[in-house]
Amino acid sequence: ATMGRLRTAVTNFSALDLSPDELLVHLDELVSRIDSDERGDVQGAGEFEGLLRDGRVARDSIANVTGASCLYALYDPVAGRVTIARAGHPGPALILPDGTATYPDVPVSPPLGLGDGMPVETLELELPEGSYLVLYTDGLLEDRQRDIGEGLDLLRDTLADSAGHGPEALCTAVLDAVLSARPIDDVALLVARTRLLGPEHVAEWEVPRDPAAVGPVRAECAATLEAWGLGDVGYTAELILSELITNAVRYGSPPIRVRLLHDRGLICEVADGSSTAPHPRRAAATDEGGRGLFLVAQLASRWGTRYTARGKVIWAELSPQEATPEPAVGTEAADSTDDILDQWESI
Incomplete structure (x- = not known):
């Protein structure tokens, strides 16, 4: 339900043609306001007086949005340029037409609700036609049997080995090779292949x-x-x-x-x-x-x-x-x- 609220907000902000950094700043302010309003509602409601005597239960009763992460990318098919910004989210992977798989160094900002109004940095990349931009949540890499660095190495190797496949086949290969048998978090994976408007x-x-x-x-x-x-x-x-x-x-x-x-x-x-x-x-x-x-x-x-x-x-x-x-x-x-x-x- 929380992610649904944030998706609705992102959709509305994107309709304003905001740049990725501006959109994340607005989203950060919105998340802070949502959590502040919800805490005020719980503290002001008489039926929650019993819960408030137990700080742990009261905190659990509030749908805390602060700490959610987001990565937002905007692609221009005329210039072949992508602009990326992220707030506490894993950075994207990039596969070039020659099969090289890398992790672009996208500046990271604090998770949503923790930015305190600070500006967000972006990264602009010129992408050749036929490149793949791979976006994913940290649930894809999390595994009790390995650390996050090993998960990133495995993802990069899998992307390089499967670079010649289409987006759907690439998703299947990544999920088969990287995703643990018992995921401990939700998983989202998006593969986008770039094309240019001639x-x-x-x-x-x-x-x-x-x-x-x-x-x-x-x-x-x-x-x-x-x-x-x-x-x-x-x-x-x-x-x-x-x-x-x-x-x-x-x-x-x-x-x-x-x-x-x-x-x-x-x-x-x-x-x-x-x-x-x-x-x-x-x-x-x-x-x-x-x-x-x-x-x-x-x-x-x-x-x-x-x-x-x-x-x-x-x-x-x-x-x-x-x-x-x-x-x-x-x-x-x-x-x-x-x-x-x-x-x-x-x-």
Whole structure:
């Protein structure tokens, strides 16, 4: 139940696009607050007065979250870079494409609830395509018949010997060789194989801070989508890009960049040098603007803000099934796509 609460918290924090170190700092503060609140609840409840006379029983009655551990990794398939942070958790293992198995030296922070607000350090690694990142709990290595060092050596040797196998076979080999016959703790094992998003699936543009530059960049994006065979989401993507680029030109700061990523779906990114993020708001009927981000939220399956060392990135994700029909042509009320998109820029 405790781990379920922490998993829910991690899921919510990750939806904010936090970096691994920021996420663990927030999680550490949350764990401290949970334990503090629960101790207060037990001490203030009349039905627990009898338990409180026995300090040992009272302590056992509190679901203590402090001391839990966490490792959080974030992988960028365009740059081939993984960022890792850990709080009291065993570090990951890494298998390179040549079969070499190592333990990257990830800085370790105190377990959750014991960090006392201290910053968390991270490690960034450039991973070749086809590398394996192996994450595990200490229950995998714990055995009364050997110390932790022997368990780590056995795990590394097993990973090196099984490097040519797929992720599922690699998991099976590790569990067969490393896991004791009678585990004394819960065991979790995760093997992830890295892949890169090739340059043919990535398109980028630099955007001058000039409202007149929005139209040409939008047209180039539309041509790229057609070349990728994503014409069915082209109209929706153009609407989203028009809003995000116009916001960056008007309210952001240079450098302004647009990036399209084509993988299972389509991700539109607009980056600028400002750390101020836009927020959707409910515009009044008499307002001339304020509706753009609301429409972006309606058109995209997901969208959000990711902060970087030099500003932010506003991103929106689309799938081929989420195309918005283009306006009808041939009626007095219908405008051309270009006319509607030009009007969008003035919203």
